[in-house]
Amino acid sequence: MHTDGNHIAGLLAEVFTGELTAAVRACETCGARRPVGAHRLYAGAGYVLRCPDCGDLAAVVYERGDGYALSLRGTWLIGRAP
Amino acid sequence: MPPISRGFRSRRRTGLDPSRVPPGQYVTDDFPVLSAGPTPHTPLDQWSFAVGGAMEAGRSWTWEELLALPAETVTVDIHCVTKWSKLDTRWTGVSVDVLLEETQPWGDYVVAFCDGGYTTNLPLEDVTGGRAWIAYEFDGEPLEPEHGGPVRLLVPHLYFWKSAKWVRGLNVTDTDEPGFWETYGYHNRGDPWQEQRYWGD
Amino acid sequence: MAGAAVLGRLTWRVATIRDMREETARAKSLVLDVPDWPGHLAGQHVDVRLTAEDGYQAQRSYSIASAPEARGLELTIERIDDGEVSPYLVDEARPGDRFELRGPIGGYFVWHAGLDGPLGLIAGGSGLVPLMAMLRHRRAAEATNDARLLVSAPRFDDLLYRDELDGARITLTRQAPPGWDGFTRRIDAEMLQAIWPAPGARFYVCGPTPFVEEAARLLVGLGHEPAAVRTERFGPTGG
Numbered sequence: 366m367h368t369d370g371n372h373i374a375g376l377l378a379e380v381f382t383g384e385l386t387a388a389v390r391a392c393e394t395c396g397a398r399r400p401v402g403a404h405r406l407y408a409g410a411g412y413v414l415r416c417p418d419c420g421d422l423a424a425v426v427y428e429r430g431d432g433y434a435l436s437l438r439g440t441w442l443i444g445r446a447p
Numbered sequence: 448m449p450p451i452s453r454g455f456r457s458r459r460r461t462g463l464d465p466s467r468v469p470p471g472q473y474v475t476d477d478f479p480v481l482s483a484g485p486t487p488h489t490p491l492d493q494w495s496f497a498v499g500g501a502m503e504a505g506r507s508w509t510w511e512e513l514l515a516l517p518a519e520t521v522t523v524d525i526h527c528v529t530k531w532s533k534l535d536t537r538w539t540g541v542s543v544d545v546l547l548e549e550t551q552p553w554g555d556y557v558v559a560f561c562d563g564g565y566t567t568n569l570p571l572e573d574v575t576g577g578r579a580w581i582a583y584e585f586d587g588e589p590l591e592p593e594h595g596g597p598v599r600l601l602v603p604h605l606y607f608w609k610s611a612k613w614v615r616g617l618n619v620t621d622t623d624e625p626g627f628w629e630t631y632g633y634h635n636r637g638d639p640w641q642e643q644r645y646w647g648d
Numbered sequence: 649m650a651g652a653a654v655l656g657r658l659t660w661r662v663a664t665i666r667d668m669r670e671e672t673a674r675a676k677s678l679v680l681d682v683p684d685w686p687g688h689l690a691g692q693h694v695d696v697r698l699t700a701e702d703g704y705q706a707q708r709s710y711s712i713a714s715a716p717e718a719r720g721l722e723l724t725i726e727r728i729d730d731g732e733v734s735p736y737l738v739d740e741a742r743p744g745d746r747f748e749l750r751g752p753i754g755g756y757f758v759w760h761a762g763l764d765g766p767l768g769l770i771a772g773g774s775g776l777v778p779l780m781a782m783l784r785h786r787r788a789a790e791a792t793n794d795a796r797l798l799v800s801a802p803r804f805d806d807l808l809y810r811d812e813l814d815g816a817r818i819t820l821t822r823q824a825p826p827g828w829d830g831f832t833r834r835i836d837a838e839m840l841q842a843i844w845p846a847p848g849a850r851f852y853v854c855g856p857t858p859f860v861e862e863a864a865r866l867l868v869g870l871g872h873e874p875a876a877v878r879t880e881r882f883g884p885t886g887g
Contacts, residue, residue: 366593366857367485368883372709374753375695378658387755402756403879409483410528410608410628420484425631429645434632449699450662450746455736457704473704477730480884 370401373412376426377401380433383443391440395419401441463534467524469639472532479531480593483627487562487613491597496581498546500618501554506546507616510597513581516541521580523603525610526639538601540582543574543617554621559600562613566626568635569602569609571619578604581614606637606644660697661685663749665741666720671808675726675774676738677713682721682749688712690785691758691778691852691880694723694751698733708733711777711854711880712752715784716760724808726774757852757880761791765850768843769797770835770863772855775882776808779854783812796843800835800859804828817843835859837866847872857881 370377370386377385386402397418404423407413411427411434425436459473468474491510499505508516520539526532558568573579582601583590590596595612602609608628629635634643642648667679690712697707714722727738759767759782767786769779776799786795797815801807802822819831819839831839840863851872853863860881867877 366480366883368857368881369879371693371754371757371880374693374755375658375709375750378753384753384755386757400756400878402754407483407485408884409481410606410633411631413483415484427632429632434645436631449660449697449705449748451701452698452736452741452747453745454740455698455700455706455747457700457702457706458732459704461702 367405367407367415369406369417370404370414372406373414373426374402376412376428376433380426380435381443385443388444389442390416390423391442392416392419392421392423393439394421459531467534468532469526470642472526472530472639474534475531476533477531478533478594479527479529481527481529482593482612483565484563486592488592489562489597489613494597495615496546496598497616498550498619499616500558501552501621502547502619503551503553504549506550513541513583513598516545519580520584523601525603525607528606528608528633528637528639528644532639536603537586538580538582539584539587540580540598540601542577543579543581543600544577546581546617547575550619552619554619556620556623558618558620558624558626559609559611559614560616560618561611562615564627565611565613567600567609567611568620568624568626568629569605570623570636573605573609573636574600574602574617578602604638606634606639608633609637658750658753660748660750662746663696663721665743665745667743668741671724672726672806674738674806675724675808677722677724678737678741679720679722680749685721686752688716688721688752689754689758689760690715690781692752692754693778694721694749694753696723696733696737697748697750698736699748706733709753712781713777713784715781715788717785717788724774724777724780726808757854757878759785759850759852761786761789761793763850764793766794766848767796768849768851769795770840770851770853770855771797771799772859772863773801773806773882774808775853775855775859775880777854778880779852780809780812782852794849796849798835798839798843800855835863835866837870840866841870844870844872847876849876851877852880853877854880855882857883 374386391398404414414424497507522537524534580601583598600611600614663680663682666681669677693711710723713724725737728734798817800819824832
């Protein structure tokens with residue numbers, strides 16, 4: 366069972382030093398444009414975010430002892446801080 | 448030093464023989480469900496398992512044919528890279544050695560491929576010599592879908608992401624081809640006793 | 649947008665329990681003192697981290713229940729039977745106890761009174777927590793947006809914030825008390841259509857994953873814009 370991107374908001378904020386769940390991702394497979402918070406989150410060896418419409422991989426993110434590993438797919442629109 | 452929360456106790460077990468707990472792990476009585484995607488559901492009458500790739504002769508089995516193969520029940524400890532270990536887990540399945548009989552593989556590596564698209568790579572020697580099974584029962588009951596049923600790979604001496612859920616076959620390869628987690632930075636082999644969690648470890 | 653939604657580096661702070669309040673047999677609200685708390689938006693959550701004497705740590709996320717205007721940060725925790733953290737917070741913890749807290753977190757599942765348009769809130773079980781923060785904020789800000797809340801719970805005694813549910817639509821899915829005149833079934837299109845007969849609301853749906861996905865699917869099926877339906881799924885986060 367999955368939850369959603371809201372669960373890793375804290376982790377993503379650590380990695381990016383900023384809030385990511387409101388960022389919109391354009392899926393390169395199905396064209397959907399959905400916020401990160403609406404993406405499906407699976408917890409495996411690390412975290413996997415998937416497009417809520419087509420299940421396509423959107424991100425893999427996890428903590429390692431020496432930092433974080435991150436893989437992003439699709440186009441992420443990350444807003445500027447005001 | 449973070450503040451101690453008075454009275455908070457973890458539910459991990461303590462007082463265990465340290466030779467059973469790899470470095471950085473804690474022992475739990477739970478069986479957490481982890482996955483990289485949704486649980487697939489292939490009807491058993493459409494299900495098959497295959498071995499192929501860098502070998503003389505590939506083979507495949509239907510569900511009934513798999514159940515007819517000689518099976519064993521083993522009790523093993525399992526170790527997840529997310530730091531939990533579960534001791535004395537009981538599984539029933541077919542040894543990978545039986546599945547590879549007479550296939551004469553010439554490659555040194557294997558990729559397990561699964562419903563839902565998950566893959567993981569391992570050295571061939573880590574799934575042979577009595578070290579790996581295709582398991583269809585856990586604790587005497589049919590393996591539940593959320594834990595990988597109908598069938599998962601079981602390679603208890605490596606981190607449990609190598610014990611691929613919903614496995615549909617093994618492809619022998621002559622080069623080491625990173626699977627899902629390995630592509631995203633997890634270790635190609637994953638020996639918990641050497642704490643091989645991530646690339647670079 | 650208030651500055652609380654956009655963060656610099658998140659840091660762990662020490663929260664002290666100031667007060668506790670029983671909401672149901674399984675849930676308590678914790679009122680916390682958090683030094684230098686920067687403020688928050690309704691819908692945001694915090695990460696809570698407990699450390700045991702042997703150094704073992706466990707971390708969970710909890711939605712903020714209090715309005716940004718309230719004094720004292722409030723969380724509402726529902727005990728999960730074989731959980732590791734919630735039984736401690738609900739049954740063991742007492743005023744004066746401390747734990748680490750990080751936040752506020754979240755910029756997607758948030759609402760503030762400056763956003764126009766009607767508010768549609770759909771809660772499954774403890775999914776009511778962040779939605780109640782939105783309603784409490786709406787009241788404190790004296791906002792005039794039309795707001796409708798639908799809560800789904802197994803039984804009457806499972807309902808959180810019972811004395812703040814005047815005007816809410818409630819469906820009890822397992823057992824209803826005698827004389828109950830609310831709904832008594834799982835949410836369906838007919839129920840949602842009766843409460844929201846026309847599109848135009850901003851929806852916030854929160855609760856267990858199957859509930860949230862069903863509600864979102866039903867709303868879109870009734871013609872509500874997908875972008876107007878924000879979701880927050882509660883559930884286990886793996887090992």
